[in-house]
Amino acid sequence: MADGVVCIEEVEECGHDEDWVDEPVDLQCFECPICSMVARNAVSHDCGNSLFCSGCWNKCLASRDSCPTCNQQASISSAAPAHVDRRRIINLKIRCPNRCSEEFPLCEKEAHLQECPQRLVPCSECDEVVRANELAEHKEGCRGRLSPCKLCGEMVFESEMAAHFGGGEHYQQVGELLDLVSSLQKELHDAKIELNSLRDQGRDRPKRWRK
Known part of the structure; x- marks a missing residue:
């Protein structure tokens, strides 16, 4: 973190912490000096020295009256949305946080996570959380699934089937x-x-x- 920069704890809406496809050196121009991550909803001060997350900037300027990088007088309203940089940032490519091997622009992250085969989903039978691409296999042997007893036809939970059947090693x-x-x-x-x-x-x- 740069000298003279105020360290903000529990920053709201701090930067994007992603597994970037681009090399870190290529991302430095988008780095917020407050949270040291790629700026989220990037804003810039009149000095133009750095991009800031809008949340980091607002939090920082709530407790001081100068820019944290150039020390010029500043206020929350003295930073403006960096529209060009925002467009560049949301088009940076990232790797899926679920490790499914997919790569996509940051702006497509939420849509991908809704359909990612590696996303975590709850089993409707037992509430255990499993990977989406393993759910069908999990349900086949799910101990919370109701199945008919092979002797009497009564619907019994798989986890209770042996006891219902009478137990025993056979x-x-x-x-x-x-x-x-x-x-x-x-x-x-x-x-x-x-x-x-x-x-x-x-x-x-x-x-x-x-x-």
């Missing part, structure tokens, strides 16, 4: 056997439909059953 094996029975029943049902269809066509047996 719960998983029995579940797999019930799945197998269900699969065989479906195959038998499909075979009956095929047989009835062939009978309607005047043939009693499928070709694969004939010798």
Whole structure:
């Protein structure tokens, strides 16, 4: 931080703290000397020595009457929006803070975060927070999900299924056997439909059953 600059604690609306694609040396011209970050809603004083975050400037000038870089007399109203620099800043490229490998202009950050596959979202079944691109897989095994008991059909939370089923070390094996029975029943049902269809066509047996 430059000599003579007032250090502001708990600055409101301080600068942009991003993972910039551009090299730090290329960002120095946009750096707010109060918070040492790229200026947010950049403003400039008449001296033109630096850009400031509007929040940093307002906070600083609330407790002093001079510019923090040139020490010329100043007030909150003596800084004006730096429109050209603001446009340049919002078009600087950043990397996604969720580490999804995407790069985009700063002005597109909020829109990207709404759709980012790496954003954190709550599971509607258990309220656990997971990555958006992992939510479907999480829900498959979510312990807060309601599933029908394979014996009685009652809807039970996955986390309580073993206890509902009666507990015991063979719960998983029995579940797999019930799945197998269900699969065989479906195959038998499909075979009956095929047989009835062939009978309607005047043939009693499928070709694969004939010798």
